[in-house]
Amino acid sequence: MTTLLTPPAKSEQPSPSLGPVKKPKKVGRWILFAVMMIIAVIMLYPFWVMIITSLKSEAQFLAGTGFSWLSWSSLTSVIPIGQEVLSSTIVCSASILVILLVGLPAGFAFSKLRFRMSTMVFLLIVSAMMVPLQAILMTEFVNMTRLHLTGGYTGAILVYASLGTPFSVFLFTTYFRGVPDELIEAGIVDGLGYFGALWRLVVPIAVPAIATVTVLQFIQIWDDLLVGLFFIQNTSQRPITVGLAVLAAGRTTSIPELMAGSIISALPAMVVYLGFQRYLVKGLTMGIDR
Amino acid sequence: MADITFDGVTKIYADKIRAVDELSLHVADGEFMVLVGPSGCGKTTALRMLAGLEDITSGSLSIGGAVVNNVLPKDRDVAMVFQNYALYPHMTVAQNMGFALKIRGHSKFDIATKVSEAAAILRLTDYLDRRPKALSGGQRQRVAMGRAIVRSPQAFLMDEPLSNLDAQLRVEMRLEIARIQRLLGVATVYVTHDQIEAMTMGDRVAVMRGGKLQQCDTPQDLYDHPRNEFVAGFMGSPPMNLLRAGLDTTNGASLVLGTQRVAIPSSYATSHALPARDGLGVVFGIRPEDVQVVGADDDAGSLTTKVERREALGAEILVHLSLVDAAGTSTLVVNDDGAVVARPTTMVAKMGPRSGVAVGDQLRVRFNPDHFHFFDADSGDSLRKS
Numbered sequence: 001m002t003t004l005l006t007p008p009a010k011s012e013q014p015s016p017s018l019g020p021v022k023k024p025k026k027v028g029r030w031i032l033f034a035v036m037m038i039i040a041v042i043m044l045y046p047f048w049v050m051i052i053t054s055l056k057s058e059a060q061f062l063a064g065t066g067f068s069w070l071s072w073s074s075l076t077s078v079i080p081i082g083q084e085v086l087s088s089t090i091v092c093s094a095s096i097l098v099i100l101l102v103g104l105p106a107g108f109a110f111s112k113l114r115f116r117m118s119t120m121v122f123l124l125i126v127s128a129m130m131v132p133l134q135a136i137l138m139t140e141f142v143n144m145t146r147l148h149l150t151g152g153y154t155g156a157i158l159v160y161a162s163l164g165t166p167f168s169v170f171l172f173t174t175y176f177r178g179v180p181d182e183l184i185e186a187g188i189v190d191g192l193g194y195f196g197a198l199w200r201l202v203v204p205i206a207v208p209a210i211a212t213v214t215v216l217q218f219i220q221i222w223d224d225l226l227v228g229l230f231f232i233q234n235t236s237q238r239p240i241t242v243g244l245a246v247l248a249a250g251r252t253t254s255i256p257e258l259m260a261g262s263i264i265s266a267l268p269a270m271v272v273y274l275g276f277q278r279y280l281v282k283g284l285t286m287g288i289d290r
Numbered sequence: 291m292a293d294i295t296f297d298g299v300t301k302i303y304a305d306k307i308r309a310v311d312e313l314s315l316h317v318a319d320g321e322f323m324v325l326v327g328p329s330g331c332g333k334t335t336a337l338r339m340l341a342g343l344e345d346i347t348s349g350s351l352s353i354g355g356a357v358v359n360n361v362l363p364k365d366r367d368v369a370m371v372f373q374n375y376a377l378y379p380h381m382t383v384a385q386n387m388g389f390a391l392k393i394r395g396h397s398k399f400d401i402a403t404k405v406s407e408a409a410a411i412l413r414l415t416d417y418l419d420r421r422p423k424a425l426s427g428g429q430r431q432r433v434a435m436g437r438a439i440v441r442s443p444q445a446f447l448m449d450e451p452l453s454n455l456d457a458q459l460r461v462e463m464r465l466e467i468a469r470i471q472r473l474l475g476v477a478t479v480y481v482t483h484d485q486i487e488a489m490t491m492g493d494r495v496a497v498m499r500g501g502k503l504q505q506c507d508t509p510q511d512l513y514d515h516p517r518n519e520f521v522a523g524f525m526g527s528p529p530m531n532l533l534r535a536g537l538d539t540t541n542g543a544s545l546v547l548g549t550q551r552v553a554i555p556s557s558y559a560t561s562h563a564l565p566a567r568d569g570l571g572v573v574f575g576i577r578p579e580d581v582q583v584v585g586a587d588d589d590a591g592s593l594t595t596k597v598e599r600r601e602a603l604g605a606e607i608l609v610h611l612s613l614v615d616a617a618g619t620s621t622l623v624v625n626d627d628g629a630v631v632a633r634p635t636t637m638v639a640k641m642g643p644r645s646g647v648a649v650g651d652q653l654r655v656r657f658n659p660d661h662f663h664f665f666d667a668d669s670g671d672s673l674r675k676s
Binding site for chain 2: 180182183185186187188189190191192193196201204205
């Protein structure tokens with residue numbers, strides 16, 4: 001009983017040393033908040049400028065005052081924005097599909113199957129994550145040209161898939177290592193093969209990992225200019241980033257129209273990011289506690 | 291339903307480790323066979339080979355008379371219950387239980403019927419719509435059982451299914467599994483390292499050590515007639531007392547324990563192949579319940595011991611005794627710090643809860659003459675003639 005009564009007595013008489021300890025903590029929080037606010041302003045300012053500028057006509061932009069929807073209404077006549085958004089969507093979706101279709105079975109195999117040289121092959125694939133796009137761009141361009149794949153979407157999809165697959169293999173392998181072997185073995189004894197176990201047991205519980213790969217690759221591919229510029233030479237199939245670059249490179253560029261186009265271009269990536277944010281954090285931190 | 295036969299089954303891993311060595315074992319149809327042994331004895335490997343999750347290096351394994359060495363797990367028609375239950379986390383209890391039937395193309399009606407039947411047996415009817423994470427350990431264990439029984443397989447394979455449960459739940463589930471197995475009458479191979487589970491659940495128990503089968507018998511036979519020192523020491527809680535003893539045949543056979551002697555009843559001379567010459571050692575075994583306290587004046591066949599430690603378990607007391615020499619000194623070998631470094635002649639005796647023994651007391655004890663065990667001092671094999 002004595003020991004139970006002692007702690008409340010202590011708490012009723014807080015140590016005077018607790019006062020000064022609390023103060024720096026509070027000040028620290030305010031400093032942190034201020035720093036974060038400054039960073040947020042720096043990050044969001046370009047978006048603010050984009051939105052404000054897009055809501056002006058060319059003349060209002062030059063004058064610095066006024067409000068107009070003109071740049072938005074004239075955008076479709078300047079560039080085929082709808083077609084370009086569709087192209088970006090097709091390239092993005094197809095590339096991510098290939099990345100997932102390759103990454104999921106590969107991650108499963110590296111984490112759950114025993115085969116010769118698996119560690120070495122895994123390291124080899126993962127080391128490809130370190131190779132930047134610019135380093136292989138020319139060789140890929142030569143390859144794709146020889147294969148006659150630089151006209152439409154195919155070449156770009158293959159390049160994006162090859163660039164994104166190592167990361168997805170790495171992420172899925174890490175994730176699947178945390179899935180108990182018994183779960184897969186239970187499925188196998190129940191009547192599944194390895195592919196069945198992958199698609200019917202492992203994939204349904206790998207949603208955070210799949211979401212992480214999808215979001216990160218979507219943002220990367222949607223925002224990329226270089227691959228689209230090199231590998232999609234058919235102007236009617238170019239993605240939105242290339243369309244905006246062409247608009248920006250014009251002799252008489254309308255800045256409000258360019259800003260309106262940029263907002264349309266940036267919006268999907270932002271929506272995807274904000275929508276899947278909680279999966280992203282979960283997906284990126286998984287494996288840490290295992 | 292079918293029987294299971296291991297015929298010289300061996301498993302050697304890539305790193306040359308011989309996990310299972312020439313295992314030959316027959317599990318009859320409807321029999322509850324328990325594989326028991328310490329960690330690394332090969333019991334789980336044997337079970338996994340039976341499930342088809344491990345390749346067999348040599349020997350043959352058959353289920354229902356058909357050799358299944360190269361048959362895929364899904365075609366063996368066996369159901370397995372895993373140590374950590376391995377429930378599918380994204381499925382409800384009903385979906386978990388019906389999954390194997392769904393894969394095999396059973397109709398929805400058939401699946402629902404079988405799942406509800408199994409749920410009734412396992413008292414899971416109220417939980418069919420729940421996900422595994424919303425269940426307690428015992429309920430998860432029952433779902434794992436349910437997943438196995440809805441399939442009506444040829445055999446149940448269970449890999450330490452109770453080891454993640456607390457002690458009380460383990461006792462309940464022990465009875466539950468035994469009840470379900472008897473109800474369904476399916477051949478079952480049950481792996482455990484817990485000899486109490488083995489003794490209470492199995493029709494027969496196979497004791498393994500270092501990949502080799504040591505003995506396979508009914509629980510009572512294993513307890514009463516262990517084939518070697520290892521089985522004697524492994525089965526029973528507390529285990530059998532095993533004492534190194536000399537033999538003296540001068541005036542009838544007697545055991546020499548330290549400076550004291552115990553007469554060996556003449557019946558053992560015919561039932562056991564005791565060494566014929568004096569001085570040759572044996573390992574003498576006696577169960578704790580066969581060590582009995584006698585009065586101080588009882589000289590015939592009794593020994594003087596000293597109480598070294600007592601463990602009160604409520605229903606009984608385990609008393610750790612050491613033999614004393616003629617001067618009354620304990621035979622424990624103690625180092626300079628007072629730590630025991632050797633116990634050449636110590637034993638455990640089971641006593642009644644109200645026996646007033648205290649540490650340091652000297653007790654006269656005798657061994658139940660009907661339950662002596664003798665093992666070869668070198669090989670550890672029982673000297674009992676079969």
